[in-house]
Amino acid sequence: MTDQNTGAERSSRQMLGWLWREYLSRHKLLLAAALILMILEGSTFGVLSYMMKPMFDNVFIGGQSGAIWVVGGIMFGLFVTRAVTSVAQRVILKRVAEQSAADLRTDLLRHLMLLDTAFHQHHSPGTLIERVQGDVQALGQVWTGIITGLGRDLIAAISLFAVALYIDWLWTVIALIGIPVMILPSLLIQTFVRRKARAAREVAAQMSTRLDEVFHGINPIKLNRLEEYQAQRYEALTGRRVRTETEAAFGQALIPSFVDIMAGLGFLAVLTYGGSQIIDGQKTVGEFMAFFTAMAIAFDPLRRLGNLSGLWQAAAAAVDRLLDLFDAQPTLLSPASARDIPTAAPNIRFEDVHLSYDDLPVLNGTTFTAEAGQTTALVGASGAGKSTLFNVLTRLVEPQAGTVTLNDTAIADLDIAGLRGLISTVAQDAALFDETLRDNILLGTTGIDEDTLAQTLQNAHVTDFLDNLPAGLDSSAGPRGSNLSGGQRQRVAIARALIRDTPILLLDEATSALDTKSEAIVQSALDRLAKGRTTLVIAHRLSTIQNAHKIVVMDKGRVVDEGTHDDLLDRGGLYADLYRLQFRDGKQVVDSTNRPARKGRVTPERAAPISWLSRLFRRQPRT
Numbered sequence: 001m002t003d004q005n006t007g008a009e010r011s012s013r014q015m016l017g018w019l020w021r022e023y024l025s026r027h028k029l030l031l032a033a034a035l036i037l038m039i040l041e042g043s044t045f046g047v048l049s050y051m052m053k054p055m056f057d058n059v060f061i062g063g064q065s066g067a068i069w070v071v072g073g074i075m076f077g078l079f080v081t082r083a084v085t086s087v088a089q090r091v092i093l094k095r096v097a098e099q100s101a102a103d104l105r106t107d108l109l110r111h112l113m114l115l116d117t118a119f120h121q122h123h124s125p126g127t128l129i130e131r132v133q134g135d136v137q138a139l140g141q142v143w144t145g146i147i148t149g150l151g152r153d154l155i156a157a158i159s160l161f162a163v164a165l166y167i168d169w170l171w172t173v174i175a176l177i178g179i180p181v182m183i184l185p186s187l188l189i190q191t192f193v194r195r196k197a198r199a200a201r202e203v204a205a206q207m208s209t210r211l212d213e214v215f216h217g218i219n220p221i222k223l224n225r226l227e228e229y230q231a232q233r234y235e236a237l238t239g240r241r242v243r244t245e246t247e248a249a250f251g252q253a254l255i256p257s258f259v260d261i262m263a264g265l266g267f268l269a270v271l272t273y274g275g276s277q278i279i280d281g282q283k284t285v286g287e288f289m290a291f292f293t294a295m296a297i298a299f300d301p302l303r304r305l306g307n308l309s310g311l312w313q314a315a316a317a318a319v320d321r322l323l324d325l326f327d328a329q330p331t332l333l334s335p336a337s338a339r340d341i342p343t344a345a346p347n348i349r350f351e352d353v354h355l356s357y358d359d360l361p362v363l364n365g366t367t368f369t370a371e372a373g374q375t376t377a378l379v380g381a382s383g384a385g386k387s388t389l390f391n392v393l394t395r396l397v398e399p400q401a402g403t404v405t406l407n408d409t410a411i412a413d414l415d416i417a418g419l420r421g422l423i424s425t426v427a428q429d430a431a432l433f434d435e436t437l438r439d440n441i442l443l444g445t446t447g448i449d450e451d452t453l454a455q456t457l458q459n460a461h462v463t464d465f466l467d468n469l470p471a472g473l474d475s476s477a478g479p480r481g482s483n484l485s486g487g488q489r490q491r492v493a494i495a496r497a498l499i500r501d502t503p504i505l506l507l508d509e510a511t512s513a514l515d516t517k518s519e520a521i522v523q524s525a526l527d528r529l530a531k532g533r534t535t536l537v538i539a540h541r542l543s544t545i546q547n548a549h550k551i552v553v554m555d556k557g558r559v560v561d562e563g564t565h566d567d568l569l570d571r572g573g574l575y576a577d578l579y580r581l582q583f584r585d586g587k588q589v590v591d592s593t594n595r596p597a598r599k600g601r602v603t604p605e606r607a608a609p610i611s612w613l614s615r616l617f618r619r620q621p622r623t
Contacts, residue, residue, distance in 0.1 A: 012312065015319045022107075023100040024143075030092050031147070037089035038151030044078045044085075045301070046159025049294035051075055053167075057286030089152070093144045101140035108132050108325060116330050117396045126209030131325055134204050135318040142315035149308040153301035160298035167291045168283070171274055175266035175295050185258065186309065189251050193310050196248035198317035203241040210234050252310030256303040263299040270295070332395055338415040341422065345373045345503040345534040346406040348393065353402035355388060355557075362388045363399065364557035370550070372407075375535040377545035379578060380554035386538045390506050393536075394420055424497035426526070427508040430489040432481030437462070438473045440481075441495045448499060460495035460525045462488075487518030494525045505535040511544055519544075542579055551575065
């Protein structure tokens with residue numbers, strides 16, 4: 001389902017049933033206790049109204065002084081009961097509401113993380129944050145009101161109407177004469193409120209998306225002087241939310257107002273009819289006061305029950321949107337009977353792999369082998385499909401045709417979690433969390449002793465900068481690793497990969513954003529990390545992959561050449577052109593071993609700029 005789904009096919013009964021089965025039923029004992037307390041509290045309203053009869057007839061009019069203590073003691077006991085039961089049931093319901101909301105948020109987050117990459121490409125982080133936080137909060141705020149309304153207020157109304165019926169059933173019927181008038185308008189208002197509440201939730205999601213983009217792109221906003229532009233865009237969204245929330249609140253307020261109109265009409269009718277009976281002596285003042293008190297108090301829970309209808313419509317909009325997300329299911333699944341996962345560094349084979357994003361072809365029959373325990377580099381212009389190969393290998397996306405195998409076993413036949421457990425990734429932008437460096441390296445891994453961790457930190461060159469941090473390894477990395485430099489973040493990511501100790505290593509331009517000194521340090525750590533692993537490297541700096549066992553040259557989703565660095569230079573072609581572009585200034589020696597250039601080898605002296613190829617690299621988007 002999409003965000004445009006109106007949820008019209010889901011009834012209130014279905015949504016309430018889902019909430020009960022999945023979340024509230026976990027707390028049925030607490031809810032039962034709260035319900036008993038609410039019944040006691042609600043019943044006191046009926047008893048309180050009935051006590052008006054002996055208070056007026058026996059005490060005020062009859063003059064029975066002994067009845068003062070009896071009536072007063074009963075009424076005092078009623079108020080104490082209300083106080084105790086009110087506190088107890090509110091605390092219990094708050095606990096149930098908060099825990100249920102927490103469970104729902106956790107379940108929703110766990111479900112969203114299992115959905116395919118394609119889902120997350122079509123749903124912005126801000127929108128999903130609002131679903132997990134805002135929609136659940138909007139729903140959680142209503143749960144207590146709904147349960148209280150169905151418990152205390154409903155029981156209170158029933159007990160009060162029972163007293164009114166006991167005193168005079170005809171007076172009760174007359175007092176409720178306005179109920180049929182409000183049925184149709186109430187139904188129309190409920191539809192209006194749900195529509196406006198859903199619109200308000202969608203605007204709230206757009207606001208979260210805007211904030212997410214602003215805070216993640218704060219530096220470009222400052223550099224391009226976009227502060228006022230972004231503020232105006234956010235202001236427009238806040239204006240829309242104010243309007244929709246106001247309209248929804250207007251609809252919610254209409255139903256209780258109808259109850260007030262009905263109450264006023266009923267009291268006028270009862271006073272006109274009952275007043276004459278009291279004057280004629282057919283009814284006592286105590287009976288009328290008991291009836292009047294019961295009906296007066298009854299309309300208060302009735303107003304809350306009427307308001308509950310509007311509150312539920314607002315909550316139903318949130319439930320609709322939450323169920324939309326839970327209805328979304330991943331398409332990339334593990335097979336029912338998965339094959340065994342390799343335990344050592346495997347051969348990786350891409351065989352005639354085709355993949356398109358919508359109508360845009362990215363891989364066009366890609367075929368090559370990455371040998372076990374060796375380093376295979378992928379080079380080519382931006383948009384050649386290199387990063388897409390990583391996504392295919394890790395099953396973040398599924399190719400339309402072709403196969404990828406590990407030791408002749410198709411990755412589609414492997415458990416997805418087991419497959420990804422074979423792979424470590426170090427990318428250009430190290431994904432660090434706002435936690436300590438220790439937490440960012442271990443990522444929940446247990447059983448790592450301090451000696452192993454210390455050796456890992458040394459191999460990844462993390463120890464080189466630990467002494468400069470305020471708390472060493474327990475220093476905070478900051479949001480997205482902002483407390484660290486680019487080179488430091490890369491070394492933390494390398495330490496993380498070393499701790500994982502997986503047989504497959506993917507390096508996605510891991511040094512492209514670093515200065516020369518940092519690059520040398522990180523490259524040394526990467527070389528150590530790659531030993532004994534099947535390693536795939538994406539690199540735009542060709543100097544970093546000259547020692548790779550194999551270099552695969554890609555163009556427009558195809559493998560156009562492969563071989564060692566020297567072989568590719570000797571043959572000329574696209575790799576030689578790429579190399580010529582990077583070394584045309586004549587300052588760097590192509591052959592790092594200082595061996596004489598063989599015939600056909602491209603040297604700086606023979607290299608010349610290729611302007612059309614340079615323009616091609618700049619224009620093509622990275623895949």
